[in-house]
Amino acid sequence: xxxxxYQAKEIFIAAGIPVPPGxxxxxxxEAVAIADEIGRPVMVKAQVHVGGRGKAGGVKYAENxxxxxxxxxxxxxxxxKGLPVKKILVTEAVDITSETYLGIILDRVTKKPxxxxxxxxxxxxxEVAANTPEKIHKFAVDPELGLxxxxxxxxxxxxxxxxxLVRQVADIILKLYDVFWKVDASLVEINPLITTxxxxxxxxxxxxxxxxxxxxRHKEIEDMRDLDAENESEIExxxxxxxxxxxxxxxxxxxxxxxxxxxxxxxxKHYGGDPANFLxxxxxxxxxxxxxxxxxxxxxxxxxxxxxxxxxxxxxxDDVATGIVAAYKELKPEIPIVTxxxxxxxxxxxxxxxxxxxxxxxxxxEVVKKAIKLAGxxxx
Amino acid sequence: xxxxxxxxxxxVVQGITGRDGSFHATQMKKYGTNIVGGVTPGKGGTKMxxxxxxxxxxxxxxxxxxxxxxxxxxxxxxxxxxxxAADAGVSLIVCITEGVPANDMxxxxxxxxxxxIRLIGPNxxxxxxxxxxxxxxxxxxxxxxxxxxxxxxxxxxxxxxIWALTCAGMGQTTCIGIGGDQIIGTNFIDVLQxxxxxxxxxAVVMIGEIGGSDEEEAAKFVKNKMTKPVVGFIAGRxxxxxxxxxxxxAIISGGTGTAEEKVKALEAAGIPVAASxxxLPVLLKEKxxxxxxxxxxxxxxxxxxTAKPTKxxxxxxxxxxxxxxxxx
Numbered sequence: 001x002x003x004x005x006y007q008a009k010e011i012f013i014a015a016g017i018p019v020p021p022g023x024x025x026x027x028x029x030e031a032v033a034i035a036d037e038i039g040r041p042v043m044v045k046a047q048v049h050v051g052g053r054g055k056a057g058g059v060k061y062a063e064n065x066x067x068x069x070x071x072x073x074x075x076x077x078x079x080x081k082g083l084p085v086k087k088i089l090v091t092e093a094v095d096i097t098s099e100t101y102l103g104i105i106l107d108r109v110t111k112k113p114x115x116x117x118x119x120x121x122x123x124x125x126x127e128v129a130a131n132t133p134e135k136i137h138k139f140a141v142d143p144e145l146g147l148x149x150x151x152x153x154x155x156x157x158x159x160x161x162x163x164x165l166v167r168q169v170a171d172i173i174l175k176l177y178d179v180f181w182k183v184d185a186s187l188v189e190i191n192p193l194i195t196t197x198x199x200x201x202x203x204x205x206x207x208x209x210x211x212x213x214x215x216x217r218h219k220e221i222e223d224m225r226d227l228d229a230e231n232e233s234e235i236e237x238x239x240x241x242x243x244x245x246x247x248x249x250x251x252x253x254x255x256x257x258x259x260x261x262x263x264x265x266x267x268x269k270h271y272g273g274d275p276a277n278f279l280x281x282x283x284x285x286x287x288x289x290x291x292x293x294x295x296x297x298x299x300x301x302x303x304x305x306x307x308x309x310x311x312x313x314x315x316x317x318d319d320v321a322t323g324i325v326a327a328y329k330e331l332k333p334e335i336p337i338v339t340x341x342x343x344x345x346x347x348x349x350x351x352x353x354x355x356x357x358x359x360x361x362x363x364x365x366e367v368v369k370k371a372i373k374l375a376g377x378x379x380x
Numbered sequence: 381x382x383x384x385x386x387x388x389x390x391x392v393v394q395g396i397t398g399r400d401g402s403f404h405a406t407q408m409k410k411y412g413t414n415i416v417g418g419v420t421p422g423k424g425g426t427k428m429x430x431x432x433x434x435x436x437x438x439x440x441x442x443x444x445x446x447x448x449x450x451x452x453x454x455x456x457x458x459x460x461x462x463x464x465a466a467d468a469g470v471s472l473i474v475c476i477t478e479g480v481p482a483n484d485m486x487x488x489x490x491x492x493x494x495x496x497i498r499l500i501g502p503n504x505x506x507x508x509x510x511x512x513x514x515x516x517x518x519x520x521x522x523x524x525x526x527x528x529x530x531x532x533x534x535x536x537x538x539x540x541x542i543w544a545l546t547c548a549g550m551g552q553t554t555c556i557g558i559g560g561d562q563i564i565g566t567n568f569i570d571v572l573q574x575x576x577x578x579x580x581x582x583a584v585v586m587i588g589e590i591g592g593s594d595e596e597e598a599a600k601f602v603k604n605k606m607t608k609p610v611v612g613f614i615a616g617r618x619x620x621x622x623x624x625x626x627x628x629x630a631i632i633s634g635g636t637g638t639a640e641e642k643v644k645a646l647e648a649a650g651i652p653v654a655a656s657x658x659x660l661p662v663l664l665k666e667k668x669x670x671x672x673x674x675x676x677x678x679x680x681x682x683x684x685x686t687a688k689p690t691k692x693x694x695x696x697x698x699x700x701x702x703x704x705x706x707x708x
Contacts, residue, residue: 106482108562108592111489143486184481186562213561214481216456247620258560259534259589262615263657266639269618270655278619311536311543313505313519314400343519343539364540365658 022091184214249274290323312343499565526551
């Protein structure tokens, strides 16, 4: 789960990491009031869950209240990469003498948290990694020992020599590492971490991604979820315990298991169709899940056929079949639905499905081909 | 022969009185797994379908000499369950639980590794050594005995691949799902090494998916260290980028974790990659035939009439046996 910059900064403030003063606004007048309170030039920053906000015109410097008013208005009218801007962060504009990148990520190769620091801050770190990887210093922390102060200092020395700056940066690294553990982060980033003419070190941006598996013990973070940033179907799917990602294709897919769901999509493409979604109904086989899944997929008007591919293990085919029948009766779909249910209780499932007499196929390859054929795509 | 588990494996089930634990304990027992006990705090002294239940893993191990634990407890308790099993002295821990926080896993991984304990999972379907033992949730009836080892990061996709092999008459030694999480106890390379060392395994199927760089590392290992044929499948060619993995992870791994990159890495290492799981047995047969030809050609050069040919016959027999079994 991603949290917004302003939310990440709230967490930083609680951890003692210095950030410039600022607040969130949803209207132009609120933005102007916050700028007036700050009493100095401000930055107006769009709060959307996409990268490249700056390039899209979502981050602007406002010298005075008049400029704040103009930029707040324009940014609140923006749609960045498909996401409308509904919130803006108005924050003090600080004088910058240097920009550093600082980040901590969970690295699956070393199976350790890795701290990255680079003097090439303020720009896209992926570009730095691709073009000049030697400019990024990395340190893998022993997760059992934790980060020790001298290690944080050694990282700070890579960029700074002035001991006053080194101490401040090392302190921020230690605090950021605490944040990483405390909130079950998979990524925490400050880009840039800046120094000012009077040698202060301040985090002027903040990025924080949370490991979804850790959310059960962080209600305070779950409450930060921005429902505006997700579409209706994704919210409905998540609440039903489904894993769903909408795509632009025309064959709807209902599958159990993430790997098999991906493999099914790949085969749809392989045989000339285009998957309309990724959908994993998960391990248990509550018939309601199938109903929700079908409802979500049928809402997409691009979909010309639905294929249901279930390999029963924990998931019981008869439960899925019950869900299909319920969905068929309730939703009355006008497009073809092709099923392939194999594994646990497949025989019972077959009996249940007899009632609605849907086309079936015995294997993965065949169910995919049949769905494409019935969607009329093989003749296009 | 098999890897990691066999007839002698003595299993204790953590969370045996829960919904999943009780169902799968029964299923495992039915398959022939030597389930010696279960653990649910507060239910010690009772029985679940004839299996004695203990209050702690330590008590269960002491009473039953179990050497393996399989974990079905909910995510908030899974980490503690792994530590408990590790301290109780088992040598293999299989964690089925999905949704274990990755940060905790970084610590647990090192804890078990330092103590020489093999951890499989979390978020995995477990493993089956055909006709000997099943630890986890895989459906046992899709496996038949034979010479192929299967290793995968998925659950149901693994079943699909096993089923394709079985339908083609290619039976399995051990099938293992290592888990789909970012931090897992046992990686591809650990399993590939075990299959390479296992005499009964003559060929290997590996099933990967997008994210991370484990498949790339495994491909290098196959090229440099393995003598047995390996074929592969990679899921996620059509997955939208950036939906599940943060780009910063890719910075460190030196790749972006896409299916294209993984397919390329596997093919460069001489591992044929199937377009569909049903193609796996076809590719595997081609690869095995190719190696046999090569072996024959090199044998002609070095005239030697030792035990080697009989080995080949044994492998052939195994395949034959499984194919007749299928017809029944």
